[in-house]
Amino acid sequence: MQVGIPPQLRDYTHAEAHVEASGATVAEILADLDRRFPGIRFRIVDEQDRIRPHLRIFVNEEQTRTLDARIATTDRILIFGALSGG
Amino acid sequence: MTSISRRPSRRAAFLPRASLPQAVPATGSLALLVGTRKGAFILHSNAKRREWRLAGPHFLGSTVHHIVLDPHDRRTMLCAARAGHFGPTVFRSVDMGRTWKEAAKPPAFPKAKEGEKGLAVDHLFWLTPGHPSEPGVWYAGTSPQGLFRSADGGVNWEGVAGFNAHPLRAAWCGDEQASPPDGATLHSINIDPRDPKHLYIGMSCGGTFESPDGGSNWAPLNKGSIADFLPNPNPEYGQDVHCMRMHPLAPDRLYQQNHCGFYRMDRAEGEWVRVGMKMPKRIGDIGFPLALHPREPDTLWVFPMDGSTVWPRVSPDGKPAAYMTRNAGTTWQRQASGLPERQGWFTVKRQAMCTDRHAPVGVYFGTTGGEIWGSLNEGGKWTCLVRHLPEIYSLEAAELG
Numbered sequence: 448m449q450v451g452i453p454p455q456l457r458d459y460t461h462a463e464a465h466v467e468a469s470g471a472t473v474a475e476i477l478a479d480l481d482r483r484f485p486g487i488r489f490r491i492v493d494e495q496d497r498i499r500p501h502l503r504i505f506v507n508e509e510q511t512r513t514l515d516a517r518i519a520t521t522d523r524i525l526i527f528g529a530l531s532g533g
Numbered sequence: 534m535t536s537i538s539r540r541p542s543r544r545a546a547f548l549p550r551a552s553l554p555q556a557v558p559a560t561g562s563l564a565l566l567v568g569t570r571k572g573a574f575i576l577h578s579n580a581k582r583r584e585w586r587l588a589g590p591h592f593l594g595s596t597v598h599h600i601v602l603d604p605h606d607r608r609t610m611l612c613a614a615r616a617g618h619f620g621p622t623v624f625r626s627v628d629m630g631r632t633w634k635e636a637a638k639p640p641a642f643p644k645a646k647e648g649e650k651g652l653a654v655d656h657l658f659w660l661t662p663g664h665p666s667e668p669g670v671w672y673a674g675t676s677p678q679g680l681f682r683s684a685d686g687g688v689n690w691e692g693v694a695g696f697n698a699h700p701l702r703a704a705w706c707g708d709e710q711a712s713p714p715d716g717a718t719l720h721s722i723n724i725d726p727r728d729p730k731h732l733y734i735g736m737s738c739g740g741t742f743e744s745p746d747g748g749s750n751w752a753p754l755n756k757g758s759i760a761d762f763l764p765n766p767n768p769e770y771g772q773d774v775h776c777m778r779m780h781p782l783a784p785d786r787l788y789q790q791n792h793c794g795f796y797r798m799d800r801a802e803g804e805w806v807r808v809g810m811k812m813p814k815r816i817g818d819i820g821f822p823l824a825l826h827p828r829e830p831d832t833l834w835v836f837p838m839d840g841s842t843v844w845p846r847v848s849p850d851g852k853p854a855a856y857m858t859r860n861a862g863t864t865w866q867r868q869a870s871g872l873p874e875r876q877g878w879f880t881v882k883r884q885a886m887c888t889d890r891h892a893p894v895g896v897y898f899g900t901t902g903g904e905i906w907g908s909l910n911e912g913g914k915w916t917c918l919v920r921h922l923p924e925i926y927s928l929e930a931a932e933l934g
Contacts, residue, residue, distance in 0.1 A: 486635050490619040493653035494641035501618035
């Protein structure tokens with residue numbers, strides 16, 4: 448499935464805004480991304496498997512707050528980084 | 534409490550200078566490595582230190598708390614960065630910043646057991662290259678307080694379990710209510726030049742701690758250092774250390790600037806002495822950084838700030854000045870020549886003051902207003918080297934020649 452990558456993380460994806468990944472949960476999608484783009488998972492999820500504050504992961508148009516969320520092959524994942532702070 | 538078997542050293546206070554490269558003045562080119570809230574910069578100079586050329590930014594938009602060159606190989610440079618909300622990491626360069634590569638395994642606490650709340654590194658605050666007998670070793674201090682070690686030049690990092698998993702760690706470090714506004718930090722990692730296993734750290738908050746065995750065991754080292762923000766102002770631990778340094782030629786001599794003044798400790802005495810009490814009363818002895826003379830263990834610089842009322846943390850009365858002692862804090866000399874004489878509201882963070890190894894010693898500091906000031910005559914006269922940078926978090930001298 449397709450995963451939308453925010454501009455802040457495109458150094459990892461060789462400037463690609465959308466990349467393919469596979470998995471049945473958000474956790475598996477992130478693990479697959481990390482295999483292909485080493486280091487990207489730790490930018491999104493901390494060492495306690497918590498989605499980093501101010502980051503948002505959407506499955507289609509629904510925000511997920513857990514890595515256990517189930518994903519269908521037809522779903523689309525979007526990752527956003529907040530544009531907050533000075 | 535874990536016991537420490539090592540007694541305060543009774544060895545000679547001063548090391549034989551001929552055997553130590555840092556005892557010889559540097560004569561080559563120099564760079565100042567600048568960490569800022571919005572990225573890193575490198576300020577290059579030649580051996581005469583008369584011309585300065587700014588390079589960068591590196592990692593524009595990321596907060597860079599510390600950028601350090603390994604003084605032993607003069608090649609490996611590590612940068613502690615935090616890209617906005619995307620967490621902390623370490624970048625590594627072996628070509629003075631022309632190219633960078635991210636650590637394969639950045640510092641991170643272990644995953645907690647199910648049902649327990651584990652720690653997560655918010656930012657990497659401090660980097661220290663290891664002992665010269667251990668090439669490739671680096672230590673990192675984090676917020677919240679954690680100690681990490683790399684044995685491969687910063688590529689892979691492991692937690693120092695003797696500290697991070699110590700049963701008293703939570704008591705030593707305190708909770709969020711005991712933390713400074715930008716987060717509690719472990720910093721001031723000092724390695725004894727006589728013994729790579731003998732480590733000191735400072736914490737804000739937590740105090741000063743010592744390990745005799747490479748980080749397996751730790752003990753507080755805070756006698757004499759006060760904490761006037763606690764019910765007991767003389768606690769065993771809990772002090773707010775801003776910056777602590779061990780002199781490389783006299784490793785039983787420690788200095789610290791903390792929330793409650795400037796202190797000196799000679800290990801044989803085992804007690805901090807508040808040498809800041811010798812400062813002028815109208816200036817006080819509150820501040821963040823301190824910088825050591827590389828060859829004279831009794832000489833150091835501090836940069837006092839207003840610690841009255843609500844802690845403005847700016848130069849007292851808007852008149853910035855460094856203060857230098859040449860007798861380990863017995864007397865202090867004001868050094869303000871070249872600095873603004875009024876309306877100069879400088880704030881200098883704890884990592885933002887350093888010295889080089891040239892002769893005479895260059896002294897440098899960076900401000901939260903984005904200026905770097907330098908003195909090529911040991912503080913006798915200051916010149917602004919760079920303006921208009923982002924808020925400066927750290928400044929380190931890197932001898933290249």
